[in-house]
Amino acid sequence: MGRMDQRIAIVTGAGRGIGRGIAEKLAAEGATVVATDVDETTAKDTAAPLGGDALGLAADVADRESVDAMVAAVREHFGRIDVLVNNAGWDKVGPFVDSDPADWDKIIRINLYGVLHTAKAVLPIMAEQGAGRVVNLASDAGRVGSSGEAVYSAAKGGVIAFTKTAAREMARHQIAVNCVCPGPTDTALFASVTEDNPKLRDALTKAIPLRRLAQPTDLANAVAFLASDEAAYITGQTLSVSGGLSMS
Secondary structure, three states: OOOOOOOEEEEOOOOOHHHHHHHHHHHHOOOEEEEEEOOHHHHHHHHHHHOOOOEEEEOOOOOHHHHHHHHHHHHHHHOOOOEEEEOOOOOOOOOHHHOOHHHHHHHHHHHHHHHHHHHHHHHHHHHHHOOEEEEEEOOOHHHHOOOOOHHHHHHHHHHHHHHHHHHHHHHHHOEEEEEEEEOOEOOHHHHHHHOOOHHHHHHHHHHOOOOOOEOHHHHHHHHHHHOOHHHOOOOOOEEEEOOOOOOO
């Protein structure tokens, strides 16, 4: 028996990286996973090996209509939604003074509005059920800042604050809402950010007390715990999974 047996779990941005790791872990724990991604092909690639009734669906979290359509399809297919993992994210790294305001809009729409869109669609369903788990992926950038990621940090700080208020508002429905903050994680996205600067990867690794980047499984393990009944009395919390890079 897995911790997540009989649970229907949506994971956004599940086509690659941390999101794929989360989808795999929840499925291994017994959940029926709906892997969503703006790239439908990668969503289906994640879902295919998970077995059971796993689905891969296209969803652009920045587009409320796209999110509403995805959530409606999940509810129609399964009749319920037990877990929502808001993992989809995007950033463009560079000094704030050199940034393009058009990129601000994209960063905020994906990282902050994306969470608002899915929560607005899913929370009423969970409230009707009288149970649910939401895990939002923010970032330590939203807690302590990160050079070159000013607008991303602002959006992720918003996710952390939203998590706390949603947790307060939804507690009477037995819905727990928590936040996981990854530190630097060994993904294709991280590789693309550091490919022009291999020294950055080395410097970051040396700055992490555990002396390694996170693996997607490290984040997936934390998310699976918060999505399970073992975390039934935990809500409104922010957990850094960063190898000790930031401590609070």
